Amino acid sequence: SQTIHQWPATLVQPVGSPLSLECTVEGTSNPNLYWYRQAAGRGLQLLFYSVGIGQISSEVPQNLSASRPQDRQFILSSKKLLLSDSGFYLCAWTPRGGMSGNTIYFGEGSWLTVV
Amino acid sequence: TQLLEQSPQFLSIQEGENLTVYCNSSSVFSSLQWYRQEPGEGPVLLVTVVTGGEVKKLKRLTFQFGDARKDSSLHITAAQPGDTGLYLCAGPIVGGKLQFGAGTQVVVTP
Numbered sequence: 001s002q003t004i005h006q007w008p009a010t011l012v013q014p015v016g017s018p019l020s021l022e023c024t025v026e027g028t029s030n031p032n033l034y035w036y037r038q039a040a041g042r043g044l045q046l047l048f049y050s051v052g053i054g055q056i057s058s059e060v061p062q063n064l065s066a067s068r069p070q071d072r073q074f075i076l077s078s079k080k081l082l083l084s085d086s087g088f089y090l091c092a093w094t095p096r097g098g099m100s101g102n103t104i105y106f107g108e109g110s111w112l113t114v115v
Numbered sequence: 116t117q118l119l120e121q122s123p124q125f126l127s128i129q130e131g132e133n134l135t136v137y138c139n140s141s142s143v144f145s146s147l148q149w150y151r152q153e154p155g156e157g158p159v160l161l162v163t164v165v166t167g168g169e170v171k172k173l174k175r176l177t178f179q180f181g182d183a184r185k186d187s188s189l190h191i192t193a194a195q196p197g198d199t200g201l202y203l204c205a206g207p208i209v210g211g212k213l214q215f216g217a218g219t220q221v222v223v224t225p
Contacts, residue, residue: 034212041201043121043217044158059212090157094213103148104205104213106157 002027006091006107013114019064019078021110023091026072031093033074034104035066038088050074051096086114118142119204119216127222131193136219138204139186145207147187149178152201152218161189194223 006023013019025031032051036044046059048066056066063082067075074091091107122137138147146165150158162171164180164187171178175198177190191198204216 041218041220043203044215046212049212088155092157103160103163106159109155109157111155 002093002105004091004093004105004107006089006110008110009108010111011113013081013112015083015114016080019076019081019085019112021076021089021091021112023074023076023107024072025074025093028072028093028095030071030096032096033068034092034094035074035076036090036092036106038090038109040088044090048076081114083114086112088112119147119206119214121202121204121216121219123219124217125220125222127224128194130195130223130225134191134194134221136189136202136221137186138188138216140206141185143184145184147180147184147204147206148213149187149189150203150205152203153199158201158203191221194221196223196225199223 003026034049035047037047038044048056048058050056050068053068053071063085064076064078089110089112092104094104120139126134128134146163148163149161151161152158162173162178164171164178167182167184169180175192179188187204199222201218201220203218205213208214
């Protein structure tokens with residue numbers, strides 16, 4: 001069966017410090033991978049998605065970047081965090097071919113607090 | 116941009132009562148999905164509706180897809196505290212991505 005893991009689960013970082021959130025998927029090949037951010041109790045904003053190694057699409061201009069060094073690994077990074085980067089970050093995957101008709105599977109989420 | 120609007124934003128009810136959550140758009144979607152999310156966790160898929168007019172039941176939850184495939188509803192009968200959570204609707208958009216609504220926070224008190 002397929003599983004998705006992301007870490008760390010919680011993170012408190014000072015303004016201006018770097019960030020690295022990591023996500024890995026097991027049990028499938030060539031998944032589409034996604035990073036979402038969610039404000040407290042609200043909907044999900046798509047930040048990045050990737051259809052293959054080294055292929056990253058950014059949805060909104062921001063202080064973050066994403067990389068996909070391996071087929072089932074997706075990393076969310078920042079060189080210098082801002083207060084506004086605080087939030088709940090979710091990694092997700094779908095089978096190759098995207099969302100249409102497919103279920104999206106989410107990781108456990110990572111709480112980031114920038115202080 | 117295909118937007119999904121959910122209403123109400125917040126719903127607080129007593130155990131045993133019924134509730135309905137709505138998801139509306141001005142655009143046609145090939146399918147819509149409903150997710151439930153509990154605090155500190157990722158959303159979990161409840162159902163996918165594909166055919167206009169389709170009705171799906173999941174125990175006490177009834178999901179309906181509008182005839183024109185622009186809207187959907189989620190009805191919970193005899194709500195229980197375990198139904199508490201953030202309910203999100205989502206639909207596929209251009210580029211193989213998934214557009215989420217802002218969610219409805221449901222609180223069921225004993």
